[in-house]
Amino acid sequence: MNTKGLNGAEALLHVLRGMGVETIFASPGSEWAPVWEALAKSGGTGEYPEYISFRHEETVIAAATGYYKATDKLPGVIIHTTVGALHATMALRAALHERVPMVVFAGESIAFGEDDSPDPGAQWLRLLTDMGGAAPLVERCVKWTFGLNTAALLPATIHRACQLAMAEPAGPVFVSVPMEMQFATMKHDAPPGVYVQPSTPDPAAMDAIAERLIAAKRPVIVTEGVGRSVAAVASLVALAERLGAPVLEGRNPSFMNFPHGHPLYGGLCDTAQLKAYLNDADLVFLADAVIPWHPPSALPGPNTSMVMLGDAPLYPQVPYLGLRADLVVQANVAQSLPMINERVNKKIDAGARAAMVKEWGAKHEQARAAWRDRAQSAGKVGVIDTAWVANELNAVLPANAIVVDETITHRYDLYRGLEAMQPGSYFEAAYGGLGMGLGYALGVKYAARNRPVITTIGDGSFNYNPVVASFGACQEHGLPALILVMNNSGYLSQKGGIPKYYPDGAAVRSRNFPGTTITPSPNYAALPLAFEGVGERVVKPGDLRPALLRGLEAIGAGKLALIDIVLAEVNPKK
Structure with missing residues (x-):
């Protein structure tokens, strides 16, 4: 890429565009005048990526994350020096854990007015x-950091940062760019705009996975x-149908990983539900999933084998995994599943496991019927319940909506x-920290302007979000976007720990749960x-349903809309 003769700012923009970056998400800062x-x-x-400002570092990282999840396109991000980096770290940590790539730049000064720049x-x-500088402040929340120490390295460093962000396992990278280097004239061209090609899954490893799946009687x-990857979901559906295997989602699905209406969908994991599904299982196949049971030693039983597949199956950013697996394969899941299917299909005929599909389908339908009964019952009481919210959303959401x-x-x-x-229509925005939901929605909406975006957010989470910055953007x-605030006037997750550990304690006896209320409830x-x-x-x-329809009509007309959905209070008045 031709960067010789450009100044540093022009080179930065030129290399990003040459590496396929279409959008730079930015928050305000005084050091980017050359850009x-x-x-x-x-x-x-x-000639350069589109530049869009989101007014707050946490919001801008969240927006870049939502954009990538909706497009698979690498975003660039510009933030404001060390203070901006500190604002951004929680959202960067989430991106690291979710393997979301982005190239983040923070400015700084290295000469303090003492040189000729x-x-x-x-x-x-x-x-x-x-x-x-800024780079050391975020190094535990990103995949790679570097503080530029000479202008001569600027073009090649940006090129390398893009490559590292997208290389598996993907993740955010961070480059500190001194303001003085943005003015400097570049003396070198950047390397060609190529990425590291992902490695093809090892056929022998695919053989090993397929052999275990084929041999399993109750996978x-x-x-x-x-x-x-939407294509990977289709591959997973095909695999599950051929094996007659139910598919459950882990405790924190970042995406919608399996069609909820499919007879082999087993729902979300909790330990009690997992025990019911694993009672007779002879094999558990973890496909891009952290161990879903807790504690890690609880399941599966000694007679159940476990196979793990993922581009980072050992989750190196997690301090403890408690892994008990018989086969662990590191490979791209979207590439691996078709290869596994090809092998399984040669040994198991279509329809051979129809009885198992029917059995699991009956269990699925029983669970769905129970859920529908609960949702309908929830609509007949005087207080809104989240089951009723889901029921009403199902009734009104357009087919192309994103949640x-x-x-x-x-x-x-x-x-x-x-x-x-x-x-492809659902994205989770809470990964260990709160305050990113509105930014996620902005990034998803930017990526999918022709699709309605609905954000479901607790009132506690809403209070962590940079609301003014997000609404302004x-x-x-x-x-x-249509924002649905689930308003229970408090922190139910915080309150839940008190009776769990102190069922007969002073808080339960007095109905006094310190620090768990958000009162008086604001006029959201x-x-x-x-x-x-x-x-x-x-x-x-x-x-609720008429309000949802009005909200959808408002965003269809280009207006921000918010519905404050009042639920049962965490701490009802005595």
Whole structure:
């Protein structure tokens, strides 16, 4: 790539575009003037990536994550020096754990006005610089970091950063770019714009997996991340049908990994449910999934073998896994599943496991019927329940809708109840930390402007989000989303630990649960009005569906919409 003679900012933009980066997600910062000048000079010709600002570092990393999940395209990210890096770290940690690639740049100063380059300003010496720069501050939350120490390395470093981000297992990388180097004239070209080609799964390893699956009489499949590829989901469906194996999703599915209406869908994992499915299982196949039972030593039994497949099956970012597996294969799941299917299909005829499919299908339908009964019953009481929310969403969601979820205690109800959703239409936004749901939704909407985006978010999660920055970006960039606040006026997950550990304790006896309330409950519905949006508060179950329809109509007209859905309070008044 030709970068010789360009200044550092132009080279940065040129290399990113040459590596296929179409969008730079940014938050404000004073050190990127050369980049802004280069963008202004280009006049939106497509020479450089599109630049879009999201007003807050946590929001911008979340938006880049949502964008990648919806497109599989590498995003660039620009943030503000060490302070911006610190704002961004929680969302970067989530991206690392979810294997979401992005190239993140933070500016800094290394000369403090003492050399011949343009003076960055006195604020750098006093307020904006830390020992070692920004890169060391985030190194445990990203895949790779580097602080540029000479302008000569700038083009090749950006090229390398893109390659490293996308190489399996993918993840965020971080480059600190001194402002002085953005002005400097580049003396070298960047390497050619090529990526490392993913390795082809080892045929012998695929043979080994297939042989175990074929030999198993009662296999069970568990996944959390197959849904990152819609094609991989189709392959998993074909494999499950041929094996007659039920498919369960792990405790924290980041995607919709299996059609919820399929007779082999076993639902979300909890330990009690897993025991029911694993009672007679002779093999568990973990396909892109962390061990779903807890503690790790609890299951499976000694007579059940376990096979693990994933591009990072040992999850090196996790300190403890408690792994007890008979076969562990590191390989791209989307590439591996068709190879496994080919081998299985040669040994098991279509329809040979029809009796098992029928058996699991009956169990599936029994669970769905119980769920529907619960959802319908929930609509007949005076207080809205999350099962009723899921029921009403099923009734009104357009076929092309995308749901972004940042709930905690309501997640299982909502996810179980979204029967109509298909792979590629659901993204989980909570991965160990809260405050990213609105940013996720923005990134997904930016990637899929013609599809309605609905965000389900707990009131506790909502309070962690940079709401003003997110709503402002919705308004500025024309990214309307329907936000459903699950409002129980508190933190149910926090309260749940007290009776669990102290069932007869003082808190339970006095009904005093310190720190678990969000009261008085704010007028959440008023917030979108400041951004030319609409909002309403719903208290009665019968009023929810009309409100959802109005919300969908509003975002169809290009407006931000929020519905404050009032649930039973965490701590009812005495």
